[in-house]
Amino acid sequence: MSGHDTLLSHDYDGIKEYDNNLPLWWLGLFWLTIFFSAGYVLYYHYGPGPSAEQVLALQVEIAEKERLARMPQTAEPASVEQALLKLASNTEALAAGKQVYDTRCLACHAAQGQGLVGPNLTDDFWIHGGKITDVKRIVEEGVLAKGMLAWKALLSERELDSVVAYIWSLHGSNPPNPKAPEGAHVPR
Numbered sequence: 001m002s003g004h005d006t007l008l009s010h011d012y013d014g015i016k017e018y019d020n021n022l023p024l025w026w027l028g029l030f031w032l033t034i035f036f037s038a039g040y041v042l043y044y045h046y047g048p049g050p051s052a053e054q055v056l057a058l059q060v061e062i063a064e065k066e067r068l069a070r071m072p073q074t075a076e077p078a079s080v081e082q083a084l085l086k087l088a089s090n091t092e093a094l095a096a097g098k099q100v101y102d103t104r105c106l107a108c109h110a111a112q113g114q115g116l117v118g119p120n121l122t123d124d125f126w127i128h129g130g131k132i133t134d135v136k137r138i139v140e141e142g143v144l145a146k147g148m149l150a151w152k153a154l155l156s157e158r159e160l161d162s163v164v165a166y167i168w169s170l171h172g173s174n175p176p177n178p179k180a181p182e183g184a185h186v187p188r
């Protein structure tokens, strides 16, 4: 320090201090923080600056969008019906379903689903309902009095779903020698 430093008279446990001016860089920083705080208050409290709540809401919104964007690949189909309808356009499932059909169902519903002992499965007429979930229900529970078995006990869940999908895909195929319509008209 320079020679004109003058000591202050007080003494803290033997520590003394000079009465010098504050260094310019320090004063500069000090004033800078004051100006900054004034600007901060004006911008965030009275101006257009977003509040903490608004920032949070924005971040939540972005996170939610990202979550939704990830959904389609992992999401479960909204319902059993949609899952079955999706299977009905899946070639692998249809091939598996045809195999089940040819070994288990063909004898009564005929090779192309046109009907024999059992009803025609390719037309717009259904005894037990024309939704894909109705088809699944009847295949699972059967109509024992008429000779249609409850296939739930005899087929795996996958075999059941694929044969239901296969039957659904036969709609409108107009096979030769169809059995006369039975049941109610349920156009698809």
Ligand code: HEC
Pocket (backbone or CB within 6 Å): 100, 101, 104, 105, 106, 107, 108, 109, 117, 118, 119, 121, 125, 126, 127, 128, 129, 135, 138, 139, 143, 146, 147, 148, 149, 151, 163, 164, 167, 182, 183
């Ligand atoms: C032993 C003969 C027989 C076999 C084998 C058979 N069904 Fe049937 N099925 C029937 C008969 C008979 C009906 C009609 C029941 C009625 O009149 O209520 C029927 C009805 C149905 C119906 C409902 C049709 C409607 O109009 O509502 C579906 C769907 C069906 N069968 C699918 C299948 C599938 C899939 C298989 C093979 C896993 C199969 N069936 C095997 C005899 C059979």
